[in-house]
Amino acid sequence: MPTIRPFRSKTARVATASERTLPSYTAGQVEMPLRIIGSQEAMEHETYWSEHSHPTHELLWREAGVGTVTIDQRTWTITPPLGMWIPAGVRHSGWTPAGVVVYAAQFSLDNPLVSDRPTAIAITPLLRLLLDRLQHTDPGTSSYSLTEAMILDVMTPADNELLLHMPSNPLIAPIANAIIEGPADASSLQDWARKLGISGRTITRAFEAETGLGFGRWATTARVQHAVSMISLGGEVDEAAAGVGYRSVSAFTTAFKRITGTTPGQFRPSAN
Template sequence: MTSTIKQFDSRTTASGRVAERHLPSYSAGQVCLPMQILGSAETMEHETYWSEHSHPTHELLWRDDGVGTVTIGTRTWTITPPLGMWIPAGIPHSGWTPAGVVVKAAQFDVDEPPLGNAPTTVSIHPLLRLLLSRLQTLEPRTDSYALTEAMILDVLSPAEHEVLVHRPTAELLTPIVETVFNDPSDPTTLQEWATRLGASPRTITRAFTAETGLGFNRWVTTARIHCAITLIGLGCEIPDAAADVGYASASAFTTACRRITGTTPANLRAETSSSHLSV
């Protein structure tokens, strides 16, 4: 289990081969594009970690298959086929993706960002996916390119749910955080942690709430769901992922996932081939 949960810090998994990339840090608007939206796609030969950097333009990240993560400060979002990530210009962030995944990105050089200036999970619905793909087949600075850009800006919308975990930094919580991140199936209760750490359950709960907005139990459940969704995106079957993070049954895991993310593990892993439209 240790090898899988370490994806939380986006550096090491069971493959043992990690390519680390270093990109520059730009302030917002430091570099301008000759168009409003510039897309790219890259198939990752190795598991890859991007150290903290920032872009002069807004960035949209998404996947057609597989998973990835984006970390901003103490928050880590998981990217899945239905869920992309909007990263505003100038925001420092790091990222991780496994080998074999096609990383898709678009840089937006727009005066009025359609999703604002805060990191936001984006709904990668079929129409948006089609338009983003079509943009890369067109000649820049043509009427068709400009029309496609306008349509993309019009249909971009926040997702109704997200896969997000906050990593608290309080010294009191460090043993709990490290244990759960190294083994999300760890069954230690709040009362047991309180006894072990010499603090009251109320003090521990307050510390979690102050940093993450979640109490102990909700935070542990969120961390487990975050890890399990990553495992599922790497090809693990839902019952196996559920067991790996401490759930006795797939149905219990599905209930917890719906409570935390607003949707089911199957929906977060949804195959995109059935929803693709012809370009």
């Protein structure tokens, strides 16, 4: 299985990739005829969405596979257990690999706010069932209205999220880019300090100041995020572990649980 690179730069994109440009709206600029409108699309090609914004709140999720949403320097990974809530008017870009079905729901502004900021959403079996039911129910019926109300009642922020803040500080940006492009490189803090001719303490302070995480936690988060993409697209756990630089599955699982709160197996398509 080829390595999945959701953070790949434009220059590294494959020839079959597609880029879409969508308009940017302010919150409420367009009125919705319903409280919630769902949609789905099977992606024939790897697809990138340039930065845009919606007049409505948006929920993105997957039945299988992955995707990413980027807002400023922050990138969230969407997986079957984790959807993404994007408030109206928030500018964002996205990525999805080929072969994945993209599910989305637009929420009118008169709905209760799940969150006033971008937030990972727990896609529970019940929420998944209700979202599917909405897509197969005639709008305007009492059943549709009841399903809308139930969705709003059960949709809650996730306990954990796969979020990575990419630093722009020129001192540490080369480190972050190297880890994203080569997650199997297990260079330590001391290794990077020697390569760059600065102290490990300086590197740690720079990461903490810009991302809120020390170097070790940031690097582990980046590697786990990459591993989740591999697993969610059908890769084996041991393959993902090796692909992000872990020599044993047990060490990988420990690090994985520390970041996500659950085991790698929960992100396999068959587990959802």
